[in-house]
Amino acid sequence: MTGPAASDPVYRTDALIARDIDAWLELHRHKSMLRFITCGSVDDGKSTLIGRLLYDSKLIFEDQLAALEADSRRVGTQGEALDFALLVDGLAAEREQGITIDVAYRLFATEKRKFIVADTPGHEQYTRNMVTGASTADLAVILIDARKGVLTQTRRHSYLVHLLGIRTIVLAVNKMDLVDYDRTVFDSIVADYRDFADRIGIGAFVAIPISGFKGDNITEASANTPWYEGPALIHHLETVPIETDTDQARPFRMAVQWVNRPNLDFRGFAGQIASGVVRPGDAVRVLPSGKTSTVSRIVSLGGDLDQAVAGQSVTLCFADEIDCSRGDVIASASAPPQVADQFEATLVWMGEEALLPGRAYWLKLGTRTVSVTLQPPKYKVNVNTLDHLAAKTLELNAIGVAEITTDRPIVFEPYADSRTLGGFILIDKLTHATVAAGMLHFSLRRAQNVHWQALDISRDMRARQKGQTPRVLWFTGLSGSGKSTIANLVEKKLYSQGLHTFLLDGDNVRHGLNKDLGFTDADRIENIRRVGEVARLMTDAGLTVLTAFISPFRAEREMVRAMMADGEFIEVFVDTPIEVAEARDVKGLYAKARSGQLQNFTGIDSPYEAPEAPDIHIDTTVTGPDEAAEQIVRWIFDASG
Template sequence: MTNNSTTDPIYKTDALISEDIDAYLETHQNKTMLRFITCGSVDDGKSTLIGRLLYDSKMIFEDQLATLEADSRRVGTQGQEIDFALLVDGLAAEREQGITIDVAYRFFSTEKRKFIVADTPGHEQYTRNMVTGASTADLAVILIDARKGVLTQTRRHSYLVHLLGIKNIVLAVNKMDLVDYSQEVFDQIVSDYTGFAHSIGISEFIAIPISGYKGDNITTTSDNTPWYGGAALLPHLETVDIALTKEPQNAAFRMPVQWVNRPNLDFRGFSGLIASGLAQPGDPVRVLPSGKTSKIAKIVTFDGDRAIAVAGEAVTLTLEDEIDCSRGQVIVAAQAPLEVADQFESTVIWMDEHEMVPGRAYWLKIGAQTVSATVQAPKYEINVNTLEHLATKTLDLNAIGVANITTDREIPFSSYEENHDLGGFILIDKITNQTVAAGMIHFALRRAHNIHWQALDIDRESHAAMKNQKPAVIWLTGLSGSGKSTIANVVEKKLARMNRHTFLLDGDNVRHGLNKDLGFTEADRIENIRRVGEVAKLMTDSGLIVITAFISPFRSERDMVRGMMQPGEFLEVFVDTPLEVAEARDVKGLYAKARSGQLKNFTGIDSPYEVPDAPELRIDTTDLTPEQAADAIIARLIP
């Protein structure tokens, strides 16, 4: 007898099937999302653990599984049917070496929650990639090989996790099958880790004994660890409270402006992701750093206008008043503004293979704003094993230190502890465009608030008018012996005959006084040029034409000085003399000393010279006399 009852799930009508699909989609759309990372030392089993989670949550298609099984047999996994790490280690170099190099992101879902997991590399060389993965995580799974215990990289990653503000931490003691599921081994590792965790400020974490290889305590509790009374890893991930890592919605309103939305003349809105707090039409707001105030007129989204918007939502705000607001500025609650400053104490995590150069200008990106910034010599470097503060003059790859940072203009900010979006930054090399560091602001330096620019009645325009000339900086750069000083001297004499008011800053002369405390290391060369640039700027403010003759070997520092000047006032003159010609002249005997090893850090021999990319003028001293070179410079300066 056939049963056509609609209550029998086998014989559902199309309408009921449609209702089931809608209910299923709604359920999965409304599930919360947990972003987490796996980190730890090399070979602690991070990739294997993620592969196991993907496999057990049935997030692998049949063709992927077949390929995985074939790859596992090809690479040989000591009898293991499937090498779960191959699901995540996608780079050829990773498979060949059996390690994770890049950050691999994977998505999977269960009935209770959606997940994005970042498998981060354990090798010390790739710590910078781990920082990238941790920057957006809500939770960190720190793995420890049960055979090895707490290692240096375990401590390093734990310290970074704490620095980056991740409050949900799982200590996964992996490979328990290789220590016979010993409770004594597990307890000793947890005890060792607890002492270190408390010393760096991690007050709470969950410890779970697991085996990614065997699947113990991954999705369900294992009979092999009857002494463990906690939850398995996946159930913990499904239920952990991620509100700990989110910005509270009752905090003061802050929204960095990412884009000025101007589709037509009748609409002007400011788009961005709300970093904290909530916004409603009518709320008084302030735009920083300008300090202009207005009220929110409308909250516009793709789905229509909103009556309220909260932290984590991307919206467009329109204001009641036409005030200046652009990308990088921050809209905040009018009665609870952010601090604005240009000098900060910060923790810096150095991520580049070339060491940090104190005094060099880097791009600092914070929120949607990018400004020029210099990092001072570190106050100290942190030993991640002992937490000792070590004296240092720079930071090498993966080093963590505390240093002061100065930006070229005031920026709105928050401490990283209060708001990750407005307190975290990256540093970018101006020449290579590579990210070289990540950092977290602690606080503004007090002197940043106490020092203000004094407005003067006789301004730079008045000084220039009195001298009947336009201020300028003629910046001669080139190798030692190229003829910079000779040409600069001729230029000044010719300008003097034209009744121009000038001053010549020569590299050797400046080192007799202003910069006599500086040597010739890369950091000292940078500071030498910075000071000269500041002096040249003051002289242009007084209306002078400033002529300089400095090797100034680095492009970034020449660009730094250019940035100090008014547009069009900086004239970079590349005195282009081949090394063999400059060395043949060697009027001071410096090249001979450098060749013999008596003179270190000499440009062109054991220190590089970076040729200007686009100088205003190039002088070839093999073709032109000093007189001819001077005439070419003056013709460029005074058309």
């Protein structure tokens, strides 16, 4: 067995660890923290390297060491050597039990620094997991198998590392023992990697020849590589400048996570400082409102502070009572960040379902969550050639650039300047799954030049003039369900009662406003988005709007609901079994779809997502059109009081 003996006192029992835990924490409390990620292709030795670092840092408990020895014998490790990968790969079983997921994190420390290392999967299908691990890293260790050289995943991970803003990179050419520590092999790999690195903008990296299995150049210089004059890996990790150390030199920024109001005598705004330094008396600006004040107190768990710096979590109190809430950003009054609602961004798509342009997703940036829609990608990136390829969508693990629009202005900085205010995730509104990670480049010029024009006549004034409550009656159901028939009867009844109405019918709209759209999922989404915007403008005019559209996707119906004021969107589900609708087939559409003449037809080769909790449910198997219309009209007048 290599390394310290099992009886060595550094391998302590859990009881001794518990006894000494306070001393251990105190010993390491004031050390700087380096977060780094190991990445590369499959079987490049990432887990072995991390296991070696843990072992050489003497952070393995006695029972762990015994288990490692037993497991190494069981898997047939050469001779008496330990298989260090088992220290980390054992987490795979833990993941199956729900203990951790996808990315394995380990904490260790040396005499000079603390470390959190993320071991990420090498397979291409787990690219999204690699992005998760890299999102908080200060440094990336990119491993290359000396026998294989630079591979596709090496390029992909390097591109992502650079894209995610990691500027400190170690190229660890591993398994040098398997190529007899040949300097020519090492130099050739470094030259190949440098060529690719230059093309993607990686200006500098440190290349180290290592053997995670044998321990060469891990904690100290190896006699097997006398031609290498650089640092051992752990020495480099201990001494490399941490990028977050420079955050204090940048303007002050803090996203508000929580409004702290335990009693009427105290009101503070809690969050983690993203950059800069703040002191009592500093002038600050709250965005996006733009209100200004000065800091009166900086409150921490240990008491009031004279100053707070990037990385600290504190509560700020203001000298003035100004509006400030979760999601707002407190910033230096003299150097505030930007506010906009339209951007160009890079997206790393993580969803099993492809991006649907026009669909509304949740965008979470810092502590702010807003609704966002995406345009079709400008292009996607081939990470091998770096070519920009035409794309209508993005699929799992694809990387592309697109324009995005939020439903309200948000505070941001380009990702190149701030991960906190430039990095975001996209969340599916229905499944709540994270579908993409994104990096903001810049706001679009039109976002800065187009402003909302204030009008003297308000929507409430228009509604009062008409003597009615504006609302949208959104009829949804399969083709042939009777939506248009029932909507037309409802409008006639409302008109006879003196209400001001307008009916937007799916077929009629496609003759004009939406005649440029087809029936792909993306076109259907854009069709509903446009109709929703028109319906919203009509409610601003004080009208009762009726719409009759298949509108097959719940997400888009919810998108339109979100456009309206509370209570103004009424979802009417005209529920007709497909066999009944197909039997009617008034327009002959089902027959064409069945024969293959009509593509993307809802209910045949395109899905229909029925409402889960419609405001009004019409079962046409038991309710006729006239009775259904009367039921809907009664609902409207009952709701109006």
